[in-house]
Amino acid sequence: MKINWDALGVTTSVACAIHCAVLPLLMTSLPLFGINIIHNHAFEYTMIGLAFLIGVRALTHGYKTHHGSMKPVVMFSAGILLLVLKEVFHDNAIYFLVPAVTLIVAAHYINYRLCKKTGSCTDHTCAHQHS
Template identity: 60%
Template sequence: MNRINWDAWGVATSLACAIHCAILPLLLTSLPVFGINIIENEPFEYFMIFLAFAIGSYSLWHGFKKHHHSLMPWALFAAGIILLIAKQVWHNYQFWILPFAVIFIIAAHLLNYRFCRVHNHAHADDCDHSTPV
């Protein structure tokens, strides 16, 4: 039986994180040299909102379906996503709208995590996978 060496995984992921943290700023700052502008780029912003929606929905679905069956995290998450879209529509007010969008989305995930942790059935160990950070 093969055992997983968690220390080796920890070292590998730490190394990958260090490389990511060193290269990502260089990559992002060199994008304009290649004619790619991600700042004030509407298609990129909408793509990121869609990506946040997809990942967040999967996370909340897992908690809802397997653990707590509460719609409250979904309601908070939906409010946050709607505010992210509103930030794009009313761009002049983005600095007023964005903090509330972020607060709602974070609150949804924290509530989902809390609801998963307090359930009483047998598969409590897999709740930690329901809220990616």
Template identity: 50%
Template structure:
């Protein structure tokens, strides 16, 4: 059995999962402090999510650059998104969280989409090994 993972699709999925976590989870779980459960402002969990997104994205985008399209633009967009996510954590006491989250998710998703398009548009990408 030949199982292959599309790392760009996985990276987009983790970006969307991160956005859902950051935007919806506080709304749904806002009553948990009443019961003594603190999941919303768990900085360790936030850093874990960023580390997972960073590891998956860096692998996916670097592979696409090295093996297929040789463009640094997807990696640059991705790095900008990760920096904004880290700033969101550092500035968590301020009201900038949403203003940093939205462009971060857009940059990270755009980086994966651009990488996907560049890989598929490259002349040897038809060998079906892009992002695998």
């Protein structure tokens, strides 16, 4: 099975945005049951770490194997930095969240497009090889 790491990166970034923006509105009763994932720092940093690992995998492969462009890497790095800043400056989280997710999703999209554009995929593990 081939994994499209950029698609996975976009999916996890969008899931993170939904978690951060919508979950507090829908799940305000969770603390009544002793469940607190809304402002749980361990959960938040785990999600950031997951997004980071998936992004590094996708962007490293694209950079080394296909296009050699630093643009997606720089955008992704800025997005991850903003996610960390969102946790540090929690009172202003929304000001960091929206640009962070936008940059991360855009980085994955640009990486995917650059990989497909080169047409140089000879690695059978590339999910974008024939998609």
